[in-house]
Amino acid sequence: MRDELGLYLDMFGTDISQMDKVIAAAVSGGATYADLYFENTEYRELTLRDGIVSSGGIHVDYGVGIRALDGEKCGYSYCESTDFGDMLRAAKAAAGIAMCGGGSTGKSPADAGKCGLGGRTGGFDDGFSGVRPDFYPVEKPWKEAGSTMIIAALESLEKKLRSRDARIEKVIAKISSADTWVLMYNSLAQPVYDFRPLGSISASIVFSGAGKNDNRSASRSFRTGAELISEETLDSIVDDLVKGIDASLEAGRPKGGKMPVVMGAGASGILLHEAMGHAFEADFNRKGQSVFSDRMGMQVCPKGMNIVDDATWTGNRGACNFDDEGIPGQKTYMVTDGVLTSYLHDRISAAHYGVAPTGNGRREGFRFEPIPRMRLTYMENGSYAPQELIESVSNGIYVDEFSNGQVKIGEGDFTFYVKSGYLIENGRLTRPIKDVNVIGNGPEALADIKMVANDLKIDNGTWTCGKGQSVPVGCGMPSVKVGELTVGGE
Amino acid sequence: MELCRHCIKYALGAGASALRVSLSKSIQNSIAVLDGEVDKISFNQDRSIFLHLYAGGHFGTFSTNRLGQKELEEFISSAIETVSVLAEDPCQRLPEPGMKATDCSKGDELGLMDEGYFNVGQEEKIAIALKAGRSEWNKYRLESVESEYSDSIDDNYLIDSDGFEGRHTESNFGYCSEVTIMDGEGCRYSGYQWMSTPFWKDFDPGDVTAQAIEMAAAQVDPQEVESGKYKVVVQAKAASRLVGPIIHALDGNSVQQKFSFLCDALGKQVFSPKLNIYDKATERGRMGSRLFDTEGVAVTDGPIIEEGVVKKFFVNTYCHAKTGMEATVEGPSRPTVLPFICNSDKKEINLDDILAHCGSGILISGFNGGNCNHASGNFSFGIEGFVFENGKIAYPIDEALMTGNMMELWNNLLAAGSDARSCARWQIPSLAFGNVDISA
Numbered sequence: 001m002r003d004e005l006g007l008y009l010d011m012f013g014t015d016i017s018q019m020d021k022v023i024a025a026a027v028s029g030g031a032t033y034a035d036l037y038f039e040n041t042e043y044r045e046l047t048l049r050d051g052i053v054s055s056g057g058i059h060v061d062y063g064v065g066i067r068a069l070d071g072e073k074c075g076y077s078y079c080e081s082t083d084f085g086d087m088l089r090a091a092k093a094a095a096g097i098a099m100c101g102g103g104s105t106g107k108s109p110a111d112a113g114k115c116g117l118g119g120r121t122g123g124f125d126d127g128f129s130g131v132r133p134d135f136y137p138v139e140k141p142w143k144e145a146g147s148t149m150i151i152a153a154l155e156s157l158e159k160k161l162r163s164r165d166a167r168i169e170k171v172i173a174k175i176s177s178a179d180t181w182v183l184m185y186n187s188l189a190q191p192v193y194d195f196r197p198l199g200s201i202s203a204s205i206v207f208s209g210a211g212k213n214d215n216r217s218a219s220r221s222f223r224t225g226a227e228l229i230s231e232e233t234l235d236s237i238v239d240d241l242v243k244g245i246d247a248s249l250e251a252g253r254p255k256g257g258k259m260p261v262v263m264g265a266g267a268s269g270i271l272l273h274e275a276m277g278h279a280f281e282a283d284f285n286r287k288g289q290s291v292f293s294d295r296m297g298m299q300v301c302p303k304g305m306n307i308v309d310d311a312t313w314t315g316n317r318g319a320c321n322f323d324d325e326g327i328p329g330q331k332t333y334m335v336t337d338g339v340l341t342s343y344l345h346d347r348i349s350a351a352h353y354g355v356a357p358t359g360n361g362r363r364e365g366f367r368f369e370p371i372p373r374m375r376l377t378y379m380e381n382g383s384y385a386p387q388e389l390i391e392s393v394s395n396g397i398y399v400d401e402f403s404n405g406q407v408k409i410g411e412g413d414f415t416f417y418v419k420s421g422y423l424i425e426n427g428r429l430t431r432p433i434k435d436v437n438v439i440g441n442g443p444e445a446l447a448d449i450k451m452v453a454n455d456l457k458i459d460n461g462t463w464t465c466g467k468g469q470s471v472p473v474g475c476g477m478p479s480v481k482v483g484e485l486t487v488g489g490e
Numbered sequence: 491m492e493l494c495r496h497c498i499k500y501a502l503g504a505g506a507s508a509l510r511v512s513l514s515k516s517i518q519n520s521i522a523v524l525d526g527e528v529d530k531i532s533f534n535q536d537r538s539i540f541l542h543l544y545a546g547g548h549f550g551t552f553s554t555n556r557l558g559q560k561e562l563e564e565f566i567s568s569a570i571e572t573v574s575v576l577a578e579d580p581c582q583r584l585p586e587p588g589m590k591a592t593d594c595s596k597g598d599e600l601g602l603m604d605e606g607y608f609n610v611g612q613e614e615k616i617a618i619a620l621k622a623g624r625s626e627w628n629k630y631r632l633e634s635v636e637s638e639y640s641d642s643i644d645d646n647y648l649i650d651s652d653g654f655e656g657r658h659t660e661s662n663f664g665y666c667s668e669v670t671i672m673d674g675e676g677c678r679y680s681g682y683q684w685m686s687t688p689f690w691k692d693f694d695p696g697d698v699t700a701q702a703i704e705m706a707a708a709q710v711d712p713q714e715v716e717s718g719k720y721k722v723v724v725q726a727k728a729a730s731r732l733v734g735p736i737i738h739a740l741d742g743n744s745v746q747q748k749f750s751f752l753c754d755a756l757g758k759q760v761f762s763p764k765l766n767i768y769d770k771a772t773e774r775g776r777m778g779s780r781l782f783d784t785e786g787v788a789v790t791d792g793p794i795i796e797e798g799v800v801k802k803f804f805v806n807t808y809c810h811a812k813t814g815m816e817a818t819v820e821g822p823s824r825p826t827v828l829p830f831i832c833n834s835d836k837k838e839i840n841l842d843d844i845l846a847h848c849g850s851g852i853l854i855s856g857f858n859g860g861n862c863n864h865a866s867g868n869f870s871f872g873i874e875g876f877v878f879e880n881g882k883i884a885y886p887i888d889e890a891l892m893t894g895n896m897m898e899l900w901n902n903l904l905a906a907g908s909d910a911r912s913c914a915r916w917q918i919p920s921l922a923f924g925n926v927d928i929s930a
Binding site: 046049050052053054055056057058059060061062063072073074075076077078079080093094096097100147148151169170172206208212213214215253256257258274287288289290291293294367369403404405406408409410411412413414415416417434435436437438439440441486487488489490 | 521524527528529530531532533534535536537538548549550551552553554555556565568569572573575576577578579582612616633634636668670676677678679680706709717747748749753812858859860861863864865866868869870871872874889890891892893927928929930
């Protein structure tokens with residue numbers, strides 16, 4: 001019987017000897033490191049619209065990405081077949097990087113051995129001596145779940161929604177799953193394989209009342225199997241959608257300007273993602289582009305605050321057994337007791353800074369080279385009760401649902417879009433608000449966090465981060481109070 | 491192409507009642523330059539097949555890049571099995587034959603393919619990438635200059651089981667630069683500029699990096715502005731952000747789902763009578779032009795908004811069958827805002843003209859995040875830009891937001907330029923609006 005690695009080699013129709021030859025072609029121009037990233041993804045989706053599940057599909061993506069590194073310089077090519085000849089041609093295209101600009105640098109990227117998990121060369125296993133991580137165990141594989149069960153879940157979801165609120169006019173619901181098998185191999189002769197499930201349930205509603213239409217959406221997404229589909233999950237989505245209808249129909253906008261902002265637990269993690277997470281990605285820092293490029297070891301938040309980026313949260317969208325460079329998933333403290341202690345590294349930036357890779361080298365798929373990306377980013381608990389934060393504000397806003405955010409890396413200016421929240425007047429939540437953008441400056445906002453509550457919550461929505469490539473991520477946060485942000489309004 | 495025909499033959503034989511097959515092939519080449527040295531090269535070729543499969547009232551969409559004949563046949567069989575358990579939906583069907591484009595099977599009918607694409611060698615491309623990425627600047631410290639040359643060919647072939655056959659090919663040569671500078675206070679500022687063209691002969695990235703540096707430098711020492719109502723001018727490079735919500739709201743599927751602030755607007759004047767948006771869909775040699783949409787339906791030139799009146803919803807075959815709305819095309823190709831300036835017959839209108847017309851206000855050079863609620867039209871965007879006074883740029887602004895409602899915004903349209911960037915698919919010029927809420 002084939003071992004697990006053997007099954008992956010079979011899936012991609014290759015073997016170690018062949019991969020060594022492709023690697024040799026990739027470094028033939030003088031590159032100091034090369035790696036291969038084989039991917040086979042089967043994405044399935046079924047959609048309910050206008051009361052019936054009448055559309056669905058399967059999408060297959062298969063190929064191998066080949067990267068040659070000469071110091072920090074990268075040559076990249078991919079092919080959508082794993083035929084030896086096609087891979088050799090792609091490897092030779094990638095090899096060209098070392099022939100640009102006057103010869104090889106002779107510098108290598110950081111290897112996995114620096115992670116403390118025991119890198120080894122020449123092996124046929126994962127190359128790591130520790131226990132193989134399993135941050136996304138699967139009870140019921142998606143492929144075996146069957147469409148009938150998924151269709152029934154979508155129909156049940158719609159029925160629950162309509163039975164809860166007669167103002168709902170339209171429901172679109174979708175269940176999607178992606179099974180991804182990856183096999184990585186590099187010039188250090190380290191083979192790594194991983195199976196990555198990802199399931200999502202999402203629903204959006206359009207409702208009417210008080211002479212107007214509005215919409216809400218909610219989702220749940222995990223690296224898990226079809227056990228995701230349960231009455232409990234469906235009910236929680238229904239609760240999220242229905243609970244906000246009244247507030248949405250009543251909501252207005254605040255008077256715009258600078259004011260204290262209390263960010264509710266969970267999805268407010270978007271503040272961390274935009275205000276500092278991107279600016280802590282080490283590629284922006286090694287290139288001198290980030291506002292945090294020269295702040296390593298400095299106090300960037302009030303004392304007592306810890307901010308982490310975590311690949312080890314079981315089932316989270318951001319969980320990674322291994323990153324896309326074969327580095328084991330790990331928990332990285334970016335801010336410890338308010339001090340900037342680590343950027344988020346891929347192999348290139350780790351070598352640049354002379355530190356161990358943090359397992360943040362991620363990519364959308366085989367068509368893209370890995371770059372530093374977040375995983376699950378959250379702040380650890382503080383000491384306040386959540387209510388104390390609201391009671392401390394005489395005139396500001398409370399926000400707890402968001403749709404999107406953005407940051408300018410150099411300036412540190414970030415924004416996030418508030419789908420729902422409330423005015424805070426004299427320490428109490430009063431009028432509902434929605435559809436306002438909030439803008440701030442990352443370093444200033446982090447330093448201006450006045451209170452952190454003890455109610456850390458991880459938000460399990462379908463968060464996807466775009467940085468030229470889309471990758472699934474997670475975010476979470478306890479409730480926090482920021483002293484002053486600029487709020488869009490009338 | 492034979493593969494596509496085989497897909498149709500096989501699928502019909504295996505139980506499908508109709509099929510549309512799209513074969514997409516592309517070549518992409520890029521050379522990134524960081525601080526004067528080549529930092530990354532990539533060369534890639536893609537090909538994949540996308541199927542719209544109809545089987546006895548059932549429907550599904552499927553794609554794969556595993557194109558061996560046996561693999562494809564197994565994939566199609568699996569697709570037919572998958573759709574068989576879905577609910578029947580009689581509205582899912584191919585477009586009426588009379589709706590589809592004709593004489594579009596060569597691919598280069600619109601002249602968007604540079605036949606000399608393969609004559610440009612890699613060494614020449616690297617030399618251009620390095621030369622255009624070079625920068626000289628004395629006033630502020632250059633922290634990072636990151637540029638990228640790219641070229642590509644896209645070749646899309648579309649056929650269906652009713653006999654439609656269409657092909658669209660286009661080449662592209664592009665260059666972009668992203669620059670970070672640092673002022674004497676240690677503050678960073680970034681600038682971004684890009685250009686692209688289908689033709690090598692028109693490819694001139696010479697001043698892209700310099701423009702990115704100028705943009706970064708122009709933002710040094712931003713000042714706070716007071717919250718309040720302002721005249722706002724949005725530069726052409728950013729203005730499509732404000733047209734996007736209108737296009738979304740005109741989508742038939744959005745209207746059918748009541749997720750549009752223009753649900754009842756067809757045929758009505760709901761915007762300023764000065765607003766004209768035309769789809770110049772088939773202009774030869776222009777980015778974004780095409781002869782057919784992804785259903786094979788022929789696209790046409792014509793008004794989308796004319797003198798403030800909504801003239802067209804974008805209604806695909808499914809939406810037409812579902813709602814009875816007149817079938818049109820799935821979406822715009824080259825939406826083009828026509829120029830005007832109040833109290834003038836001028837048709838050549840640049841940014842300076844618009845600033846002079848408005849006198850004072852906020853000039854928006856870019857947006858930072860934000861969103862629009864498509865059901866209500868309410869929006870809120872982060873903005874970057876400048877205060878302008880007496881028609882001249884005065885100083886850059888610090889963190890600020892623009893908030894309002896799309897209907898109100900577009901009813902306060904003061905001017906539209908004739909300065910849309912030729913390299914953009916959407917031809918949106920500089921725009922000016924009155925009475926806009928700015929929060930700071």
